[in-house]
Amino acid sequence: MRQLKLSKAFTLIESGPVVLVTTHDEKNNIMTISWTMVLDFTPVFAITTGEWNHSFSALRKNRECVIAIPTVDMLDQVVGIGTCSGVDTDKFTKFKLTPVQGKFVKAPLIKECLANIECKVIDIVRKHNIVVLNAVAAYVDLARKEKRTVHAVGDGTFIVDGRKMDRSKMMASKLPDGL
Amino acid sequence: MRQLKLSKAFTLIESGPVVLVTTHDEKNNIMTISWTMVLDFTPVFAITTGEWNHSFSALRKNRECVIAIPTVDMLDQVVGIGTCSGVDTDKFTKFKLTPVQGKFVKAPLIKECLANIECKVIDIVRKHNIVVLNAVAAYVDLARKEKRTVHAVGDGTFIVDGRKMDRSKMMASKLPDGL
Numbered sequence: 001m002r003q004l005k006l007s008k009a010f011t012l013i014e015s016g017p018v019v020l021v022t023t024h025d026e027k028n029n030i031m032t033i034s035w036t037m038v039l040d041f042t043p044v045f046a047i048t049t050g051e052w053n054h055s056f057s058a059l060r061k062n063r064e065c066v067i068a069i070p071t072v073d074m075l076d077q078v079v080g081i082g083t084c085s086g087v088d089t090d091k092f093t094k095f096k097l098t099p100v101q102g103k104f105v106k107a108p109l110i111k112e113c114l115a116n117i118e119c120k121v122i123d124i125v126r127k128h129n130i131v132v133l134n135a136v137a138a139y140v141d142l143a144r145k146e147k148r149t150v151h152a153v154g155d156g157t158f159i160v161d162g163r164k165m166d167r168s169k170m171m172a173s174k175l176p177d178g179l
Numbered sequence: 180m181r182q183l184k185l186s187k188a189f190t191l192i193e194s195g196p197v198v199l200v201t202t203h204d205e206k207n208n209i210m211t212i213s214w215t216m217v218l219d220f221t222p223v224f225a226i227t228t229g230e231w232n233h234s235f236s237a238l239r240k241n242r243e244c245v246i247a248i249p250t251v252d253m254l255d256q257v258v259g260i261g262t263c264s265g266v267d268t269d270k271f272t273k274f275k276l277t278p279v280q281g282k283f284v285k286a287p288l289i290k291e292c293l294a295n296i297e298c299k300v301i302d303i304v305r306k307h308n309i310v311v312l313n314a315v316a317a318y319v320d321l322a323r324k325e326k327r328t329v330h331a332v333g334d335g336t337f338i339v340d341g342r343k344m345d346r347s348k349m350m351a352s353k354l355p356d357g358l
Contacts, residue, residue: 014331034193083352156348158346159343166337169335
């Protein structure tokens with residue numbers, strides 16, 4: 001995996017892909033999250049989570065995680081991870097995923113994913129179950145052939161990335177520097 | 180436009196489409212937003228916005244808006260709306276869009292969009308520029324042929340919805356009632 005400029009990391013999240021969020025608290029765990037949002041280009045992200053996710057206690061205690069971006073070929077693993085619990089399941093083993101040590105956090109990167117973002121928790125807005133994350137490093141697997149992410153509709157169906165349309169000239173005045 | 184059950188409204192947002200947010204404060208305005216997140220099935224949504232958007236003052240003052248969901252055939256309007264300001268532009272006129280009166284808020288629905296959600300502002304988390312919205316009514320245009328939404332990558336490119344994959348059986352235990 002090649003390091004990605006931090007100023008580009010928000011582009012991994014903005015389009016709204018389903019993501020995997022890893023934590024480490026004695027053992028590794030993974031949760032599937034589709035409720036995510038960019039808060040700032042710097043980059044700062046928000047995810048919605050709370051007590052109902054086993055990972056939340058690790059997130060709150062150690063204040064760090066990795067956001068991993070899976071692709072369409074991993075959909076059954078993504079759904080599987082989202083429908084069992086770290087309480088009684090070692091999800092890396094069950095779903096044949098490989099944890100990779102990051103540089104800044106103990107939560108593991110996922111080798112099989114298209115991209116990984118190491119994040120520190122900078123705030124938890126308890127009233128709305130919002131966890132605010134500051135990304136500290138990002139990586140992409142440029143050798144990976146499958147790059148299409150998936151978007152959860154919420155009713156059990158998922159939309160796969162289709163074609164890309166370029167409006168960067170039209171948007172030039174609004175794009176942040178360094179992209 | 181046909182009324183959509185409120186319990187299904189989160190499915191309009193969860194996949195991460197670019198949305199148009201309308202406000203009304205003496206006059207109608209529209210902004211393009213891709214930083215959105217579902218906070219609850221009830222449904223409650225979050226959007227990231229602040230002083231840098233002209234619409235923010237109307238949002239803060241009148242505490243209501245409409246989230247409209249455009250489709251791929253409207254991409255140039257969506258980008259155009261995002262690259263000019265309501266300070267000096269009547270965006271409904273400029274982009275040939277039709278405002279339609281909603282039931283609960285003064286902000287207009289957009290007739291040309293696939294779906295519209297009337298929302299009340301229930302909180303503004305100033306520290307993170309998060310506006311928390313409670314949806315009070317939702318509508319979809321079932322007669323519309325083009326249903327593909329677009330997802331902003333953030334670098335000036337947009338991903339169009341591709342094919343849909345169904346994992347609703349696998350996810351049955353996790354889906355909310357009433358879907």
